[in-house]
Amino acid sequence: MTFITNFKSQYPKPFSINLRQQDAPTLLFTPKVTFDLALAVVNKLVFAEKSRYLSEAEVAVMKGAWDDDEYDYIANNSTYSLNYLQRGIAPRLWDLLSETIGRGQRVGKKNLRIILEQFTEEYYIYNFATNESQKSVEVKGSIPSYKANFYGRTEELAQLDELVTKQRCVMLVGVAGIGKSALAAKFLENLSAEFQPNFSCLIWKSVSHAPSLQDLVIELIELIQPCESELSLPNNNTQAIISLLIKQLRSRNCLLVLDAFDALFQKNVFQEKLDYSLFFRRLIQDLNQSCLLLTSRFLPDEFDDLITPDSLIQELKIEGLDTKSAIQLLTEKGLTDKENCTRIAKVYRGNPSELEAVVHRVNHFFAGNAKLFLDNKSTIFSSKFEAALNQMFGDLLSLTQRQILIYIAEEIVQSQKSIGFSKLLKDMKSKHNLVTTLELIKAIEKLERQSLVETIKDPITQEISFNLQPIIKKYIEIDPIGAVHESNNCYPKIAIAS
Ligand SMILES: Nc1ncnc2c1ncn2[C@@H]1O[C@H](COP(=O)(O)OP(=O)(O)OP(=O)(O)O)[C@@H](O)[C@H]1O
Ligand SMILES: [Mg+2]
Structure with missing residues (x-):
């Protein structure tokens, strides 16, 4: 292995710490370089220099080169044309990679893997050798792993990357099934696969069971630092328990994800909502370098006044997948007709959960014929x-x-x-x-x-x-349960064509 001495001068960001060259050989710990790991490193560097991540098409070409696939094979296994990938995307990608990871060498399809493997390995050694505290990112709680492939969301991941370092709290808001949890999980997965300076602990906690405030705080404390015995928790004093949690969160840089946050505000109990609202205000105020990432179907009324341009909390509205990603999802689930997949993606506004439900029914009832389903002019929604x-x-x-x-x-x-x-x-x-x-x-x-x-x-x-x-x-x-047209509503039921 060749160890690189001019990393720092070449890459002021993120290689910003003095390299203790003599330490490097003794601190060696090199993870197996997988494509995902290499991609995470490339994305980090591209983002630092170009303020963007690699596009889907660029990643497809890079993965193809990594696997030594021919361009026509790469194109056949993607939603892009051969010409677009080979003549449109590839030349500019090789320029970009030569600039970011080439270190004087021209990166191309044939030598990408060897250069990238070596670069990724050295990137890790460098980070290990320079800063002990960055050695590992601890993950607490189980990040849900979505079996299906993850499509698109490049922009949202880039936005998240930026927001979590600037804000104390980021709230991902979007309708049911739009992909908030999948996005947050993917983001954490990416963070855990790379050595980044911002967080030393990533915590995933679902609150879909709508715990009481005290239960939630205790569950969090036990997750972050399991207590030796329950006696070490301040006896039944909620404020003291909250102080303990804040102390834990402040003692290291944590990124705490609370998934299905809306569940805490769905009960119609005024006092509980008020307690939660006061708790989160205190938490956000006192977090220091830690950050709270919430996924929620709606912004609770109690948070209305907190979302201002210069506040510590920011809302990120999550819309459906872009058409290309939605088509990829539909194709993976078995629909191959691109034109009708595009129509379905548009009608269902790229909502991945609804797209999955549609494909399931198209396969089951329409023998996988998307045109037949669309000609039937019925709009369906999942339970x-x-x-x-x-x-x-x-x-x-x-x-x-x-x-x-x-x-x-x-x-x-x-x-x-x-x-x-x-x-x-x-x-x-x-x-x-x-x-x-x-x-x-x-x-x-x-x-x-x-x-x-x-x-x-x-x-x-x-x-x-x-x-x-x-x-x-x-x-x-x-109006399946009559909740739309309640009796105090003067509207008659309306007739709307499907
Ligand atoms: N980017 C994506 N690529 C592929 N599949 C996705 C993507 N995002 C979400 N999905 C799929 O869509 C479904 C719904 O996603 P998810 O559970 O994240 O939605 P949600 O917004 O968190 O919903 P809820 O409001 O019910 O919590 C899951 O099956 C998930 O695998
Ligand atoms: Mg969710």
Whole structure:
């Protein structure tokens, strides 16, 4: 193995610590260099220099070169054309890699693997040799492993990378099944595979069982630093137990993921919500270098005033997969017809969980024929999505919010286009005498945040208009548990074409 002496001058970031060259041979610990490990290192360097990660197409070419596959084989196993990969992507990728990992050598398809293996190995040795504290990132709790391949989300992963170092709390918000947990898990998996200076401990905790505040704090303390006996916890004094947790979190740089955070705010118990809200405010304030990453279907009302441009907490709204990634997912599950896969991806707005449910039914009922399914003009939703909307309409949405949704659904059926803001204001006010403009604006803002309405801005007039994604429109039409059209609602059931 050749040890590189000019790393530091060449790579001021992230190799920012003085290299103690004489230590290197004795501190050797080299992980087996897998493609994923090498990719994580390349992505880190590319991000440091270009503020972006490698695209899906670039990764496909790199993986093909790593496996010594021919270009036509790489293209056949991807959603890209041979010409695009070989002539569009590859030449620029070799330029980029030569610049970032080549160290004077030209990187190409034939020598990529050997250069990358050597580079990754030395990158690790360098990090080990220079900073003992970066030796290992401890992972506590079990990060869910999603068996299926993980597609897209390059941009969101890059955003997360940046946000967790700047903010004390980042909240991933998006509808049921959109991929919040998968994204957070992938992010943690990436962090655990690389040596990064920001966190020494990664913690994964699901709160979908909606524990009480005291139980949650105790569970976290036991996860972070299992107590020798329960007696070492301050006796039943919640504030003292919280102080202990904060002390633990402050003692090292932790990234704490609380998955299914919305479960804590779904109960209609005012005191519990207030306790949780005060707890999280205190936690965020006192975290020091640690960071909290929350996944949630909605932003709890209690957090409304915390999300301001310069606050310590930031919301990251998670939308569906981009069309290419959605097609990859559909293809992996057995749908091969690209044109109809694109149509399905659009109708279901790239929601991976809904796409999985659709494929399952297309395979089961339509013999895998996506065109037959689409020609049937039926919009379907999964039982998970239905349960989430039951809860939204049943417990969480205000009367005004429900009225707005019904109004938009009704108008879309009639006009077949999105509904302008001024028309919505005028119509809603004439139908509901007591509703004010402020009330309507606040209700729409909330619906936007919960991804229940889609907002479109006219590029010329700048006027915004609202639309509903087909599965939400369908739910409002069917109203499975009667939560949409409650008795105190003056609307009759509406007829909406599927
Ligand atoms: N980027 C992705 N590539 C492939 N599959 C994905 C991706 N993201 C999510 N999925 C799949 O979609 C399904 C739903 O994802 P996930 O559980 O992360 O959604 P969620 O937003 O956390 O849902 P919930 O609100 O119910 O917690 C899972 O089966 C997951 O494997
Ligand atoms: Mg989840």
